[in-house]
Amino acid sequence: MYLNGKVAFVTGAAQGIGRAMVEELLHKGAALVLVDLNLIAGEQCKASLDEEFGSHRTLFIQCDVTDEKQLKAAFQKTIEHFGKLDILVNNAGVNNEKDWEKTIEVNLISVIRGTYLGLELMNIKNGGRGGVIINVASLAGLTPAAYQPVYCASKHGVIGFTRSIAALASIGNYGVRINTVCPAFVDTPLLESIEKEENMGQFYKYKDNIKDMMKSFGVLNPSLIAKGLIDLIEDDSFNGAVMKITTSRGIHFEEYGAHQKTKI
Ligand SMILES: NC(=O)C1=CN([C@@H]2O[C@H](COP(=O)(O)OP(=O)(O)OC[C@H]3O[C@@H](n4cnc5c(N)ncnc54)[C@H](O)[C@@H]3O)[C@@H](O)[C@H]2O)C=CC1
Numbered sequence: 001m002y003l004n005g006k007v008a009f010v011t012g013a014a015q016g017i018g019r020a021m022v023e024e025l026l027h028k029g030a031a032l033v034l035v036d037l038n039l040i041a042g043e044q045c046k047a048s049l050d051e052e053f054g055s056h057r058t059l060f061i062q063c064d065v066t067d068e069k070q071l072k073a074a075f076q077k078t079i080e081h082f083g084k085l086d087i088l089v090n091n092a093g094v095n096n097e098k099d100w101e102k103t104i105e106v107n108l109i110s111v112i113r114g115t116y117l118g119l120e121l122m123n124i125k126n127g128g129r130g131g132v133i134i135n136v137a138s139l140a141g142l143t144p145a146a147y148q149p150v151y152c153a154s155k156h157g158v159i160g161f162t163r164s165i166a167a168l169a170s171i172g173n174y175g176v177r178i179n180t181v182c183p184a185f186v187d188t189p190l191l192e193s194i195e196k197e198e199n200m201g202q203f204y205k206y207k208d209n210i211k212d213m214m215k216s217f218g219v220l221n222p223s224l225i226a227k228g229l230i231d232l233i234e235d236d237s238f239n240g241a242v243m244k245i246t247t248s249r250g251i252h253f254e255e256y257g258a259h260q261k262t263k264i
């Protein structure tokens with residue numbers, strides 16, 4: 001996909017990986033819908049981007065992605081404002097093993113709902129223009145995470161759902177490619193949740209173990225995740241791909257058996 005002139009919808013856009021993705025997409029000439037729960041951070045993000053790219057290039061929508069009505073309204077506002085939707089990035093995520101139901105709601109249920117809502121608009125069989133959907137998982141979606149079992153489960157679910165819906169989109173000729181990106185640790189405010197009992201709950205006593213893992217594995221710059229996103233969007237051969245990003249191997253892909261090829 002050629003990015004200039006396209007319209008992208010990014011959840012969790014106000015900071016961290018989402019903010020890095022937004023900036024990369026803007027540099028490529030896309031228009032951006034910035035979707036985030038955090039009103040202050042979202043407005044600050046838009047104000048900063050307006051200075052560099054102009055106010056016409058972005059639209060900020062405060063939205064709780066776990067609220068179906070709000071998420072549907074955000075997609076509707078996108079069409080009303082920009083007239084189309086070409087790229088969807090379901091990026092918003094939390095790390096909360098205490099309120100673990102919230103983790104499932106944000107990280108998995110909202111990704112599934114966002115994907116279905118995006119397909120309603122993008123699927124050429126529905127009169128859409130086609131497009132690309134990227135669901136943000138984690139390396140924790142491919143490996144056990146002893147101190148984050150529910151976060152791990154949510155990300156395993158994102159990968160399984162994304163690979164499955166990508167296969168359906170290919171079989172059904174939706175004109176939409178759907179891929180997932182699985183970073184290791186990335187230098188964003190999410191990492192601060194490790195230090196908080198209200199996030200880690202019973203696993204709070206293991207916070208130093210996680211920090212030791214981060215020391216051992218290293219912490220990635222969000223800009224590398226944004227580069228991986230651009231690769232998945234621009235390269236039309238990717239559908240059902242599981243991109244991994246680590247300090248040790250950079251951008252690479254999970255390889256499945258011949259019967260489970262990630263590229264449909
Ligand atoms: N930081 C890391 O080490 C890694 C993060 N990831 C994933 O990357 C994604 C982005 O994470 P980060 O940028 O690191 O986190 P972050 O905490 O820096 O940013 C997440 C953004 O999502 C927003 N958000 C949270 N709940 C929301 C909701 N219900 N509705 C709308 N927006 C909501 C927050 O307000 C925030 O702006 C998440 O899915 C996370 O699981 C994956 C691998 C590693």
Ligand SMILES: CC/C=C\C[C@H](O)/C=C/C=C\C=C\C=C\C(=O)[C@@H](O)C/C=C\CCC(=O)O
Pocket residue numbers: 095137138139140145183184185186190191192193194217244246247248249
């Ligand atoms: C508060 C932070 C919460 C979540 C951050 C992130 O989503 C969770 C990451 C969990 C585990 C990360 C493990 C990282 C491991 C490594 O980077 C290296 O040891 C590579 C290990 C395996 C990679 C296999 C491969 O590259 O094919």
